[in-house]
Amino acid sequence: MIDLYEKGERRVAVVEEARRWKEAGMITAEQAAAVAERYRPELVRVNLFIRILLAVFTVVGVVALVAMPAVTLKVEETGLTLLCLIFAPLCAWVADHELIAGRRLYRCGAEEALLLLAVGMLALAVAIPAHDWGHDTERLAALTAHMIFLAGAILLTVRYGYALMAFGAMLALAGLPFHLADILHWQQPHLTRLVLLLMLGAAAIWSQRRLGRRDSLHRGYVWSLETVRISALAGIYLDVNLFAHRLLWREWLGWTPGESLFSWSDDICALLTAILPVASLAMGIGRRDRALLWFGVVSAILSILTLKYYVHLGHLPEELTAAGLLVVGLAFGLLRWLRAGSKRCRGAFTAEPLLEPRLYGLDAEALAAIQPLAPEPRMSQPKGFQPGGGTFGGGGASGGY
């Protein structure tokens, strides 16, 4: 990661976390302001919505800027390639040198859009001229453009720690087996699936291992690795879930079941569809890993909804009703069990919101529920606020922190 972000990102992280502490009622507004002052980042940041607007209009502006000479000079494929080759490094230079190094922009939308456009234009510069050079050359050029996009997205992730670029890289990686199949004339869709599965599996294992040292990593890298891991797991799940598998492979891609290369693939799919959510949940609980827990819960619900593709315990309505009752009962039981524990905790786990995002429309109990866990704010304190526990002794820690 570039030096500017390495130094500045820690400060940004502290200021942003302090805002969460304030929103969770753990510190006062004065304390949050003091933290913001002490850790004032030198990087320029903007609000998320302004970031979106800046990104959108940067794209509009740059596309218009490239299109203007193309239309005025009525250029053909070669001219357009030349324009892309001129504008791609220009965009990258403006973003890196002028906006990031010069104006110290940090995830402001404009510089992200420019870097993405640079990569996109470089890929287009390879793909466009091959249009008239015959079918094989065209396909080869498309694969090269694909590889350029993948390499560019990885480079941007490594250099700037952009999680969105990591997601782009994962999409490009997932598309690679299809492109290879097209170039190498693979007639068996199962082979494409196998390559996809192996690639995604490797990405998931690699990111999981890297995340083991998350405390020593920069925030941008942690987000990027999380993106890689969850995208890879989601890809694997979509590949092995028979419902998605049949929808994607048999209906969208027109593959007929008769061409099956591996007779056991459906059984493996069924097994993995059951194992993936359970393993994610177990690992999420064991390692206290929120991303894995979310993936586990969502994939478990999806597996229940697509249960009929694997086992037939009865009719679908009865299965779904029973599964729904089971899930609701389990969630409700866990909530009550966790809340009945000492200080509303069971070991390290609590059902109370701590620093969790408050999902819109469902946060009514958030502040009330936090009070038994929150320590007394240091500075001013609203009248009537009586925290239930000034010190913490649960979860094996001593109360003498």
Added chain:
Amino acid sequence: MQEALNDLESSEILSREQAALLRRIYGRELFSVHWELRLLLYGGILILTTGLGLLVAEHFASIGHLTLLAAIALGCVACFAYCLRHGGGFSPESLATPDAAYDYVLLLGCLLLGTLQGYLELRYQFLDQYWNWWLLASALIYLLCAHYFDNRLVLSLGLSTLGAWLGVKTSHLGTGLWDGALRDSALFFGALVIAAGTAQTRLGWKRHFLPVHLHLGVNVLLTALVAGVGSRAAGSAYLAGLLLTGSGSAFYALRERSFAFLLYAVLYGYVGITIFMLDLGHWSSEGIIFYFLVSAATLLTTLVALHRRFGSAE
């Protein structure tokens, strides 16, 4: 983060207890599964209602209409009884929910009520071609529940059902009038939702409902106005309305530092103005590109200036 916590504690910005709690959270010695359990509850209700819906559709002939009706009604009554028993009663202020399941039980009750009404109409056709009045009834009941039980999720459900009723009612006007009438209905609905939210806030009644009203109302209003800009007859009037509403939305965004409303104002405004400009006459390709170039540059400059003026980072 641990280094920062040590620093903040030693500089006495955080107390010892606050730093200790935060250390435990960041060290994962204290780990909240609050939203994970809520997601599980929501997913469970989704699966359960889907299963019940399929059960009704598949077996209503064998089970019998009255049995099914009674079962749905019973479930609905049980949900509302739970909420009445555990809720704190009506209050004009925001209320803390008594337990984690409360919101979901209320949502389930409301969804079952909708199923009951749909089933009654499908089976007995009480209102025949006037079936859309069921939608109005549902919307009003949902709004009543949202206010009584203080639930913004049900408020969103109520407002969107009210919008659906207006849409369905408008569709009965016939094909010739459809576009214009639908736009007018949307304009009326958007303005009504915003006005209701504003009036409530002024009266000191459920002030925390205002964002729900504003997000929905502003989006509906701006969408209807953008859709009208392209119409031959009253394009200018719609554009004027769009600019006025967009300005209001932007002003609110800057005053309340709620920049989502700035996003709405700029995006809808840009689309509306672009449609109007391109409809004005015959543009050459260069002219269209020049328009996009100049407009994007202008907006980028304005947004940067706005950020500097209002310090939008926080």
